[in-house]
Amino acid sequence: MPIHEKSLIRPENLKTHEQLVVDGVDVSGHWSTFIQSRVVTDYNEALQEEIAALPGGEYIHRCWQCGSCTNACTVNAVNPDFNPRYWIYLVRMGMESELLRDKDIIWQCVSCNKCTYACPRDVAPEGVMKALSHWLELKGHTRKSPSMIFDEVFTDQVIERGRIEEGRLIQRFFRRTGQALGQDWLIEMGRRLLRRLPLGLLLRLGLAGVHAPRTRGWARSRAALREYVAQEQARQRRALGLDDLIEGARRDAAGITHG
Amino acid sequence: MSKPILIVGGGPSGLAAAHALTSVGQRVVLIEKAERLGGAPILSGYAKLVPSGEWAKDAIGGMVRRVEEDRQAEVHLSSTVKSFSGAPGEFDVELADGKRLQAAAAILCTGFTHFDSLNKPEWGFGTFPDVVTTAQVEQMISSGKGVRCPSDGRKPQRVAILLCVGSRDRQIGREWCSKICCTVSANIAMEIREELPECHVYVYYMDIRTFGLYETKYYWRSQEEFKVKYIKARIAEVTSDGQKLIVKGEDTLVKRPITIPFDMVVHAIGMDPNVENKTIAAVFGVTLETHGFLARGNSYANTAETSRAGVFVAGAATGPETIDDSIAQGHAAAARALALVRPAQASA
Numbered sequence: 097m098p099i100h101e102k103s104l105i106r107p108e109n110l111k112t113h114e115q116l117v118v119d120g121v122d123v124s125g126h127w128s129t130f131i132q133s134r135v136v137t138d139y140n141e142a143l144q145e146e147i148a149a150l151p152g153g154e155y156i157h158r159c160w161q162c163g164s165c166t167n168a169c170t171v172n173a174v175n176p177d178f179n180p181r182y183w184i185y186l187v188r189m190g191m192e193s194e195l196l197r198d199k200d201i202i203w204q205c206v207s208c209n210k211c212t213y214a215c216p217r218d219v220a221p222e223g224v225m226k227a228l229s230h231w232l233e234l235k236g237h238t239r240k241s242p243s244m245i246f247d248e249v250f251t252d253q254v255i256e257r258g259r260i261e262e263g264r265l266i267q268r269f270f271r272r273t274g275q276a277l278g279q280d281w282l283i284e285m286g287r288r289l290l291r292r293l294p295l296g297l298l299l300r301l302g303l304a305g306v307h308a309p310r311t312r313g314w315a316r317s318r319a320a321l322r323e324y325v326a327q328e329q330a331r332q333r334r335a336l337g338l339d340d341l342i343e344g345a346r347r348d349a350a351g352i353t354h355g
Numbered sequence: 356m357s358k359p360i361l362i363v364g365g366g367p368s369g370l371a372a373a374h375a376l377t378s379v380g381q382r383v384v385l386i387e388k389a390e391r392l393g394g395a396p397i398l399s400g401y402a403k404l405v406p407s408g409e410w411a412k413d414a415i416g417g418m419v420r421r422v423e424e425d426r427q428a429e430v431h432l433s434s435t436v437k438s439f440s441g442a443p444g445e446f447d448v449e450l451a452d453g454k455r456l457q458a459a460a461a462i463l464c465t466g467f468t469h470f471d472s473l474n475k476p477e478w479g480f481g482t483f484p485d486v487v488t489t490a491q492v493e494q495m496i497s498s499g500k501g502v503r504c505p506s507d508g509r510k511p512q513r514v515a516i517l518l519c520v521g522s523r524d525r526q527i528g529r530e531w532c533s534k535i536c537c538t539v540s541a542n543i544a545m546e547i548r549e550e551l552p553e554c555h556v557y558v559y560y561m562d563i564r565t566f567g568l569y570e571t572k573y574y575w576r577s578q579e580e581f582k583v584k585y586i587k588a589r590i591a592e593v594t595s596d597g598q599k600l601i602v603k604g605e606d607t608l609v610k611r612p613i614t615i616p617f618d619m620v621v622h623a624i625g626m627d628p629n630v631e632n633k634t635i636a637a638v639f640g641v642t643l644e645t646h647g648f649l650a651r652g653n654s655y656a657n658t659a660e661t662s663r664a665g666v667f668v669a670g671a672a673t674g675p676e677t678i679d680d681s682i683a684q685g686h687a688a689a690a691r692a693l694a695l696v697r698p699a700q701a702s703a
Contacts, residue, residue, distance in 0.1 A: 104610055136606060136613045141555050144582075157582050158575075161608060185608050188584060194609065 105131055140190035142337075147187050149335030150230050152223025159184045165211035165221040171204055178204060180211055180221045183228060195228075196237060203229040203241045234336055242273050255321045258311025261304050359384045359429065360692050361448055361458035363436060363635075366394020367678050368670025369464030370418040371685030372692075377427035381693060384429045384448075384456060385422065386436055392419040394466055395671075396678060402496035402546065404678060405538050406572060411497065415678075439639050443665030443695055459696040460665045462688045463649060464681075465635055467626040467671040470521025470529070478517060478622060479593035485511075485600055486593060486620045488520075489536065492543050502547050502554075504619050511554050511618035514547055515602050516540045517590050518560045522625030522675075531646055533625030534675040537564045540623045541573035541583065548581040557617075558585045559604065588613065593620050626675040639666050648674045659688035667692050 109132040116128045147153040159181075166172050166181040178201055186195045195202075205225035212222045232238040240248075249268045253260050270277050289298065311317075333339050360376055362369050365387035373383045389398055393415050396404065401411035422428050431450065438449040439461065446458045472480035472488055479486040484506040495502050504511050518540060522533040537560070544556040563585065565574040577583040590604040599616035606613050628647035629635065636643050641661040644650040649672045652660030659667040669688035670681035 134611055136609070136611050136615070138615060139555075139557075158579055160578070160585070161587070182609070189586065189606070189609075191609065194611075 104134070106134065109134060136191060136194075138190075140192045143190040143192055143195075144188050146336050147224065147227050147231055150227035150332055152220065152225075152230075153227030154223070155217075155219045156184055156187060156224050156227075158217040159188060159219045160217060161185055162216060164214040164216060165219070168210040168214035170206055170208045170210060175201065175204070177201060180205075180225060184219065184221065184224055187224075187228070199232050199237050202232060203238060205229070231336070234332065234338060245269065245272050255318055255325070256310075257308065258314035258317060259309065261308065263301055263305050264308065357381075357696060358445065358457045358459040360689075360696060361386065361436075361446070361456075361461040362464060363461065363639075364394065364464035364466055364670075364672070365389075365392035365419075365422070365430070366464060366466045366670060366681070367396065367415060367418065368466075368672075368681040368685035368688070369394070369462070370415070370422050371682040372462050372464060372669060372689040373422050373428050374418065374425070375686045375689035376693060377422075377425050379693065380427070381696065382427050382429070384431065384458065386431050386434050386450065388433070388435050390433050392422065392430065392432070395469070399469065399490045400494040400497045401490075402493045403542070405535065405542055406569060406679070418682075436638055446665065460667065460692040461639065462659075462667045462669060462685075462692055463635065463639060463641070463661065463672055464668075464670050464685060464688075465629050465632070465649070465672045467628065467648075467675065468630045470533075470624040470627050472520060472622045472624060474527055475520060475524075475622075477592045478520065478590065479595075479600065479620060480622055483593065483595050483600055483620075485618065486622065488622045488624045489516075489539055489543060490624065492547075492621055496543075496546055496550075501550055502619075509618070510551055511547075513617050514544075514554060514556045514619045514621060515590075515600075515615075515617045516544060516556065516558045516621045516623055517593075518558060518563075518623045519589075520622035520624050521627065523561065529625065529627070529646075531625075531675060532564060534564070534566075535677050536623040536625055538566075538569045538573045540621075541565060541569075541577040543621065544583040545573075545577050545581045548583065556581075556583045557615075558583060559588050559590050559602070560585055561587070561589055626671060629672065632672075639663065641666055641668075644674075646674070648672065657691055659684065659691040665695060 111130045111132060112126060113124065113128040115124050117123070144156060147156055161181060163181045166179050169178065169180060171178040177198070183195060183198065183202060202225065205222065207222055209222045212220050215221055229241065229244070233240055233244065246269050249265060249272060250260060253265060267277065359382040362373050362383050362385045365385055369385060370392065373385050376383050391397065395401070396411040396415040397419065403409065404411050404414055407414065423430065435451045436448060437451045439446060441447045444459050446461060448456050448458050469488070469490055472478065476482070480488070485504045487505065492502060502511065503509065518537060521527070521529055522531060522536065523529070540558055544558060547554055547556050563574055578585070587607045588604040590602055592603050594601045594603065596616070599618060600620050601614055602617050602620060603612070603614045605611070632643055632647055632649065636649070641663050642650045649668050650662055651658060651668065651673055652662050659669060661668045667688040669684035670676055676684070
């Protein structure tokens with residue numbers, strides 16, 4: 097076997113019996129090593145449509161695999177396994193199991209958008225990476241990333257009050273991500289603020305902490321935003337077939353048999 | 356009255372040359388081997404042509420009628436040239452049926468022969484009924500019957516188009532690129548997606564050569580508008596599990612072997628030299644180039660020349676050619692032949 101092809105062997109595909117005797121011949125240990133097939137036997141044609149249904153993934157079908165995105169990628173420079181070009185291909189061809197192998201690094205995209213500028217086909221790979229992370233979460237393959245939780249806390253507050261209040265934002269974010277409120281850098285910041293004594297600012301922060309300001313006449317905007325977000329979320333769940341899954345689970349729970 | 360110009364072959368280039376000559380009052384004799392005029396687009400039942408999207412029976416059919424109705428064009432169907440001798444201005448021509456005539460010059464528009472997929476048995480043509488060629492899919496579309504699996508007439512759910520079948524393949528002595536199959540395949544893929552939106556179409560390629568302006572209309576459009584998928588893989592073999600065709604190869608971008616089930620496999624067949632080129636070369640005393648197509652005598656100053664004075668060539672006889680370029684070459688050859696037959700007269 098040519099040396100470069102050894103890199104194609106996946107550790108999980110190597111099967112070895114510690115103790116094995118075949119027809120009286122002891123083939124224990126590496127004598128019984130067997131490499132399982134890594135043949136792709138079908139395409140999941142729904143995968144591309146699912147990614148395309150999520151914000152950012154709309155233009156994935158344009159990709160012609162030139163590799164400009166991976167070449168431009170900030171994260172790829174640090175981790176060669178981070179390869180947007182490759183993931184786009186897997187999605188387009190419906191190689192879901194292959195994609196899931198990389199679920200723990202896909203979310204590491206830093207959204208620098210260098211790929212988006214480099215892409216000759218306007219695929220907007222950064223958007224695809226967002227859609228991929230989102231898809232992994234919605235399908236339950238990964239937990240919500242801290243940045244996604246931050247986005248949610250931020251958005252919830254904007255929708256609720258029409259503005260954000262930093263103290264509250266960081267409090268909720270820490271609480272939801274299980275982080276201690278008394279972090280070193282935060283304590284240090286408070287200490288320095290106190291030393292300089294910008295009284296007006298401290299007063300405003302304190303007041304805001306107590307009575308939570310909101311934008312006047314926000315109720316109608318809030319209702320419209322909530323309605324839109326709910327519609328969009330429902331559309332995405334439908335596109336990903338999640339409602340079917342939930343419906344199926346509910347019926348299973350209720351003891352209704354399928355078919 | 357001057358002698359007519361002999362045109363051999365009634366495909367796009369021959370029809371173009373004939374019309375160009377008669378429209379300036381030059382008589383022509385058109386010899387066609389088949390029972391009807393039109394060449395490959397008509398005889399093989401092409402559907403919508405690249406790049407205009409016009410139906411072949413309208414576009415090329417119109418050219419056929421134009422020649423058929425032309426009194427200055429004498430058409431011999433089901434006919435071939437048996438012997439050809441003499442010199443420019445006074446060639447003696449004998450047809451296979453013994454008929455003799457004289458010609459001032461000759462234009463060879465003898466075209467090409469579709470690659471016979473039986474020469475690549477590993478890709479299943481002739482073994483499995485649902486392995487077909489691009490020419491057959493063209494016929495399914497142009498006949499109005501639609502794209503169906505020949506085995507049982509069902510609508511395919513998944514179609515694979517294999518590019519470079521009989522092209523760029525040294526194993527079978529065909530090193531050349533047939534130039535148009537990528538574009539034709541993209542066109543067919545879009546036709547299938549349009550007729551059967553539920554059917555997924557995959558194109559397996561080594562390179563995509565939708566050259567020039569075809570890039571936008573075929574390569575880009577097939578992906579952006581029709582969601583056709585392109586996979587860089589040279590297929591190793593096409594087999595069957597009794598239900599579906601199994602396409603085996605390596606997906607080179609993921610470095611993994613694939614064995615994917617398909618309902619229908621389409622061979623994008625290339626253009627071979629006309630199977631009769633050796634006879635044609637012997638009869639007309641012209642040389643063939645290394646691949647077996649008719650050799651051009653000159654690459655620039657007079658592209659319509661062959662190795663023999665007074666014998667011109669146009670279209671896919673000289674190598675894989677598009678229909679529109681074949682037509683342009685037919686016009687060009689007509690101009691060169693006319694220049695030989697009627698040299699410029701001193702102005703009075």
